[in-house]
Amino acid sequence: MSELLAVSNLAVRFGGLVAVRDASFRIASGEIRGLIGPNGAGKTTVINAITGTVRASGEVLLDGRSIGGLAPHLISRCGIARTFQHVEPFDTLSVLDNILLGVGRHAPVPFAHAALATPLARSREREATREALDVLERFDLLPFRDARAADLPFGVQKRMDLARALAAKPKLLLMDEPTSGMSESEADRAIAAARELASSHRMTLLVVEHNMRVMMALADTVTVMQNGSVIAEGAPAAIQRNPVVVDAYLGEEAADAVD
Amino acid sequence: MSLTLALQLAIAGVSVGSIYALVALAIVIPFKASGVLNFGQGEIVTFGAYAALVLTQLALPYPLVVAGVIVLGAAGGIVIERLLIRPIVKAPEFTLVIATFAIGLLIKGMLSIRFGDSPNTIDGPFGSDPLVAAGLRFNPTSLWIFACTALVTIAVMLFLRTTRLGKAMRAVSVNPEAARLMGIRVESIYRWSWAISTAIGALAGLLFAPLIGINPEIGQLLLRGLLGAVIGGFTSIPGAVVGGLAVGLLETYSGVLVGSAFKNLVPFVLLMVLLVFRPQGLFGAAEVKRV
Amino acid sequence: MRGLAPLLAVGVILLALAASRLGTYPVYLMSLAMINIIAAIGLNLLTGNSGQISLCHSSFIAIGAYGSALMTARFAIPFWLSIPAGAALSALIGALLGAPASRLRGIYLAVATLGFLQIVQIVIEEFADVTGGVRGLTIPKAEFLGVRVSDYGRFLIVLGCCAFAIWTARNLLASRVGRELDAVRLSPHAAQALGVSVRRVRLGAFALAAAYAGLAGGLLAIVVGFIDPVEFGVSASLRQITFIVVGGMGSVGGAVLGAAVLSALPEVLRPVKEYSDVIYTLILLAFLILMPHGLITVWRGAMRRLRLPATGAVAEARR
Numbered sequence: 001m002s003e004l005l006a007v008s009n010l011a012v013r014f015g016g017l018v019a020v021r022d023a024s025f026r027i028a029s030g031e032i033r034g035l036i037g038p039n040g041a042g043k044t045t046v047i048n049a050i051t052g053t054v055r056a057s058g059e060v061l062l063d064g065r066s067i068g069g070l071a072p073h074l075i076s077r078c079g080i081a082r083t084f085q086h087v088e089p090f091d092t093l094s095v096l097d098n099i100l101l102g103v104g105r106h107a108p109v110p111f112a113h114a115a116l117a118t119p120l121a122r123s124r125e126r127e128a129t130r131e132a133l134d135v136l137e138r139f140d141l142l143p144f145r146d147a148r149a150a151d152l153p154f155g156v157q158k159r160m161d162l163a164r165a166l167a168a169k170p171k172l173l174l175m176d177e178p179t180s181g182m183s184e185s186e187a188d189r190a191i192a193a194a195r196e197l198a199s200s201h202r203m204t205l206l207v208v209e210h211n212m213r214v215m216m217a218l219a220d221t222v223t224v225m226q227n228g229s230v231i232a233e234g235a236p237a238a239i240q241r242n243p244v245v246v247d248a249y250l251g252e253e254a255a256d257a258v259d
Numbered sequence: 260m261s262l263t264l265a266l267q268l269a270i271a272g273v274s275v276g277s278i279y280a281l282v283a284l285a286i287v288i289p290f291k292a293s294g295v296l297n298f299g300q301g302e303i304v305t306f307g308a309y310a311a312l313v314l315t316q317l318a319l320p321y322p323l324v325v326a327g328v329i330v331l332g333a334a335g336g337i338v339i340e341r342l343l344i345r346p347i348v349k350a351p352e353f354t355l356v357i358a359t360f361a362i363g364l365l366i367k368g369m370l371s372i373r374f375g376d377s378p379n380t381i382d383g384p385f386g387s388d389p390l391v392a393a394g395l396r397f398n399p400t401s402l403w404i405f406a407c408t409a410l411v412t413i414a415v416m417l418f419l420r421t422t423r424l425g426k427a428m429r430a431v432s433v434n435p436e437a438a439r440l441m442g443i444r445v446e447s448i449y450r451w452s453w454a455i456s457t458a459i460g461a462l463a464g465l466l467f468a469p470l471i472g473i474n475p476e477i478g479q480l481l482l483r484g485l486l487g488a489v490i491g492g493f494t495s496i497p498g499a500v501v502g503g504l505a506v507g508l509l510e511t512y513s514g515v516l517v518g519s520a521f522k523n524l525v526p527f528v529l530l531m532v533l534l535v536f537r538p539q540g541l542f543g544a545a546e547v548k549r550v
Numbered sequence: 551m552r553g554l555a556p557l558l559a560v561g562v563i564l565l566a567l568a569a570s571r572l573g574t575y576p577v578y579l580m581s582l583a584m585i586n587i588i589a590a591i592g593l594n595l596l597t598g599n600s601g602q603i604s605l606c607h608s609s610f611i612a613i614g615a616y617g618s619a620l621m622t623a624r625f626a627i628p629f630w631l632s633i634p635a636g637a638a639l640s641a642l643i644g645a646l647l648g649a650p651a652s653r654l655r656g657i658y659l660a661v662a663t664l665g666f667l668q669i670v671q672i673v674i675e676e677f678a679d680v681t682g683g684v685r686g687l688t689i690p691k692a693e694f695l696g697v698r699v700s701d702y703g704r705f706l707i708v709l710g711c712c713a714f715a716i717w718t719a720r721n722l723l724a725s726r727v728g729r730e731l732d733a734v735r736l737s738p739h740a741a742q743a744l745g746v747s748v749r750r751v752r753l754g755a756f757a758l759a760a761a762y763a764g765l766a767g768g769l770l771a772i773v774v775g776f777i778d779p780v781e782f783g784v785s786a787s788l789r790q791i792t793f794i795v796v797g798g799m800g801s802v803g804g805a806v807l808g809a810a811v812l813s814a815l816p817e818v819l820r821p822v823k824e825y826s827d828v829i830y831t832l833i834l835l836a837f838l839i840l841m842p843h844g845l846i847t848v849w850r851g852a853m854r855r856l857r858l859p860a861t862g863a864v865a866e867a868r869r
Contacts, residue, residue: 051743072742081743088740090733092800101733101744104726111754114725115718121725128726168744296657298664346839352656353603357791358838360605361831364788368828482668485661523672530665535650538658 003064004029004204005050005172010058012045012228019045020056021228027172032198032205034219034236036212038248041225043208044085047174050206051075051082062172081170085177085208087161091150095160098149099135102167104128132167139163139193155186162190166197175207179214187211191218216240224248266395268511274401274470276507277408281463282484283491283499284415285456291432291494292452295344295355299363301481302370303457307332307464308473309370312379321384325465332461333454340453348449363478371475383469404466411459412500419496428452432494483510486530492543502540554720558713569705577705581773583813584712585766590793590809591719591802592762597791598799599728600755601735602652603660606667608786610760612674613640614767615777616681619689629692629699633768637761644760645753652752667787674779687777699772708769715762719802722758731755732800785827792834798844807845 005027012020020042027033035043049056052072060068067075081102090098104124113121136142139159144152149160158178165173178194179187191214198205209215215222216236224232224239226248232239239245282300290296297303310331314324343362347354383400390397419425430438431448439445464477471477487506491498506526513525533540569577593607618636621627627635651662674681681687692699699707722728733741734751741748771777789812797808812833819826837844 053739053742071747073745073747076743076745084740084743088737090736090740092736093729093732097729097732100726101729101741101746104729109726111727114727115722117717117721117725121721125725164744296660298660343835343839350838350842353597353601354838354842356603356657356660357788357795358835360784360788361834361838364785365828365831365835368825368831372824372828482664485664489661521676523676524669527665527669527672531650531662531669534654534658534662534665538654 002029003027004031004062005206006059006061006064007046007050008059008061010046010049010056010060012042012049012054012056014054018228020049022058023225023228023230024058025223025230025233027204027206029171029204030198030202032195032207032218032220034215034222035206035208035225036210036215036222037225037231040227042228043225044176045228046225047082047176047206047208050174051080076168079171080174081165081168081172082174083158083161083165083176083178085180087154087157089149089152089157089160091148093149094146095141095149095152096129096132096136096145098160098164099132099141099167100128102164103131103135135163135167154181155183158182158190162193166201166203169201170203172204172206175205177208177210179209179211187214194218212240263394264515268515269508270395270397270401272508272511273504274398274404274507275510276487276504277404278463278467278470278503279480279483279487279506280408280500280503281411281459281466282480283487283503284412284496285460285463286484286488287491287493287496287499288415288456288459289449289452290488291496292428293348293431293449295348296359297363297453297456298356298360298481299339299366300456300460300484301478302363302366303332303335303460304464304467304480305370305475305477306335306366307461308468308477309374309464310461311465311468312374312381312473315381325462328461328465329458333458335461336453336455336457337450339457340450344449344453345446363481367475367478374475376475379473381468381473387469400469404470407462407466408500411462412497415455415459416496424448424451482530483507483526486526486533488540489530489533489538490540492540495540495542498540498542501542554717558717562709562713565709566706569709570702574701577701578773579813579817581705581708581769583810584708585769585773586790586793586809586813587712587806588715588769589763589766589790590797590805591715592759592766593790594794594797594799594802594805595719595722595731595762596755596759598794598801598804599723599731599735600752602752602755603656604663604756604759605660605784605787605791606647606663606670607759607763607790608782609667609670610640610644610763611767611770611786612670612777612779612782613643613760614764615771615782616674616687616767617764618768619687619771619777620680622692623687623690628694629768629772630694633765633772636768637764640764640767641757641761644763645757647760648753648756651756652749664784667784671779671783674782681779682777684779686779689771689775689777691775692772704773708773711765711769715765716802716806719762719805723802785830788834789830792830792837794844795834795842796837796844798846798850801846803849804844804846811845 003026008024010020010023023046035046037043045054048054050060052070052075056068058068059066062078062080067078090101107124109121109124136145141160141163144156149157152160158181162178179190182190194205195218197203207218219236222234222236222239223230224245231248232242232245234242282304285303286297286300307328310328311324314327319327339362343358347358383403385399385403387398387400390399419429427438427443428448428451430441430443431445435445483506484503487503488499489502490505491500491502510526514522517525569580589607589611593604596602596604614636617639618629618632621632621635622629647666651659654662675683692704730741730746730751733746734748738748793808793812794805795808796812797806798804816826819829
């Protein structure tokens with residue numbers, strides 16, 4: 001299997017605070033990689049660094065091509081999509097419009113055509129709508145197609161967030177705490193859907209998760225971070241037994257217990 | 260340019276700059292406390308000038324006129340805050356910007372209706388015969404303006420640093436939620452910050468009136484005050500004052516160096532340049548929101 | 551949008567017929583109202599859709615007005631070329647402003663647009679030999695093939711342009727362009743993650759708004775026959791904003807509604823002209839406080855109650 005994502009010596013500083021120090025890992029194409037670690041480990045920052053939302057030093061290669069330093073929208077166009085920990089729907093838009101924004105980027109409509117509603121513009125819009133409806137169907141969102149995103153229950157919003165990210169058919173999907181806020185059964189269904197997607201669309205996933213159960217069931221390999229560095233990497237079962245990892249989490253639990 | 264001319268211009272620049280400094284101060288105080296930028300501040304100055312006119316016409320002695328203008332300014336601020344700002348304090352930024360603008364235009368409109376458009380004037384408290392010292396001519400009104408500005412600045416800084424209310428105001432400006440948890444009545448702080456700001460603005464109108472006359476268009480100086488606030492970094496009190504003085508000096512010198520046609524353009528071009536390249540100005544924190 | 555074109559066509563024909571029966575003054579007022587609608591449509595795209603405050607919209611109307619008028623006066627370019635050219639010039643300057651301005655948010659953007667407004671006003675006043683300065687500029691009568699265009703003819707031109715503006719704006723909002731404008735306002739981070747260049751969309755919105763404003767300006771010049779720089783100051787910009795706030799921001803319908811309704815106001819207010827500024831600001835404040843989403847919400851509320859399937863599904867899912 002070829003390497004899809006290669007992160008080397010990634011470092012992110014916010015003023016005096018070091019959020020990520022020297023993180024390196026490689027993800028093979030088609031792999032489901034978990035990224036775990038106690039609070040403040042820098043997991044979401046790593047995601048933000050890969051998507052270009054925060055500035056980072058170090059090297060990020062997607063399919064061998066360096067994407068570090070590119071503007072976020074360009075990085076996204078290279079085939080990276082992400083979901084958000086606190087869902088970021090376009091809240092006054094309909095679910096269909098949300099998905100349409102995920103879909104149409106590959107065949108944008110030239111401005112003049114859009115303004116004059118030319119046949120080209122109209123056919124592009126029809127195609128995009130067809131694709132979007134298809135996505136809605138696959139994610140059980142058709143009944144909500146005209147509902148305002150802000151009116152949706154949280155679990156449905158999360159599903160829409162995922163559907164929107166996948167509508168662009170990315171090579172790499174970064175998921176930031178996808179099951180947070182979900183009930184156990186919802187989380188199980190989400191995991192099943194994610195696995196199915198990954199295999200059927202030959203997609204590579206990098207999943208940040210706090211829920212151990214979800215992580216162990218979902219990931220092929222797990223990378224563990226603490227205080228901005230990678231402290232362990234391996235198969236889920238091995239990671240669970242790894243004393244360094246247990247220590248890192250025990251430390252967190254002990255701190256929580258004191259509070 | 261001879262030294263005498265340069266110094267003379269500096270005097271003029273500082274006196275005009277003092278007014279801009281007061282306006283900048285009046286803008287920054289409620290912005291620091293509540294995050295609301297009062298785009299109607301220019302018209303508060305106009306209001307102050309007309310209040311001074313009315314009080315002077317009532318033959319009140321100057322100290323009473325000063326006190327009256329300050330009180331009226333503060334009262335006006337409290338009314339505005341209660342009636343018009345409080346209902347929209349949680350609204351999106353757009354609403355607050357436009358609302359404060361609208362309030363300004365409302366004040367200007369009402370002043371126009373009441374007093375008409377023809378210019379009025381009042382005299383400075385110390386006459387207009389220039390004092391001569393060290394070969395330089397000093398307009399006593401200008402000296403008075405500068406003295407008042409210095410006094411107000413010192414008073415504000417002392418107030419914020421030493422009084423309970425002032426410290427509460429600083430706490431609110433840093434973190435309103437934490438301040439509320441500490442028992443500070445945040446709404447009350449907002450009201451006070453507005454009252455102080457409009458009092459200062461009205462005072463600026465009184466001080467400026469002998470120099471430039473009284474007419475509904477005084478509010479145009481808002482932008483120069485804003486430029487002062489930007490130069491100083493929007494959240495810095497001393498910065499606002501320095502910024503205002505700098506704008507005054509800039510305006511006076513560029514009038515001589517650049518010619519009157521372009522003189523007016525200089526502050527606005529500078530404003531645009533600053534906003535794009537250094538919105539935090541000289542003294543502000545470098546965390547201006549950008550996406 | 552399917553139903554719109556025939557609806558607009560019918561509207562145009564009806565208005566044209568109605569206007570042919572009316573006297574010069576009502577026709578003139580209707581022209582001014584439609585010019586306001588065109589400008590409001592532009593401002594709405596910038597502020598309502600892409601979410602960028604602009605206090606200098608009237609400056610772009612000025613650029614269109616002076617630009618097209620000077621092209622006709624100095625270079626004998628006929629109005630049907632100079633007006634689009636004026637709009638294009640306005641769009642270009644809008645892009646120039648948008649390049650730095652689109653990087654600013656909130657009050658910084660407001661202050662920057664205010665600064666730009668002042669710059670344009672100063673340029674108008676200082677270059678008086680070109681622009682006529684504070685005394686204004688008289689426009690030569692519009693001519694087509696050597697024949698003077700009548701008042702009714704100018705009304706038809708404005709009517710056609712207004713219909714065109716409504717149609718193109720509606721098309722844009724119904725397409726990906728419109729979705730990107732909204733996305734950039736609602737969640738720039740999510741938009742970027744979906745491949746949308748937030749900078750480019752914001753800059754484009756400035757140019758687009760300026761284009762509509764420039765068109766409105768060019769039409770204003772030939773309808774009124776005189777350009778008065780007082781019309782392009784802060785009060786004018788605030789009036790533009792009042793149109794879209796009252797009508798409802800984010801939709802073409804809202805812009806049309808607000809501009810149409812408030813354009814009737816100067817007529818209603820003629821007996822109390824000095825109070826017009828005060829009344830405008832009171833209306834604006836009232837809407838900002840009480841009905842910030844504008845009159846169009848009354849219409850929308852009714853429409854939403856009709857969308858039963860989706861609301862039903864939402865209710866189901868919540869159980």
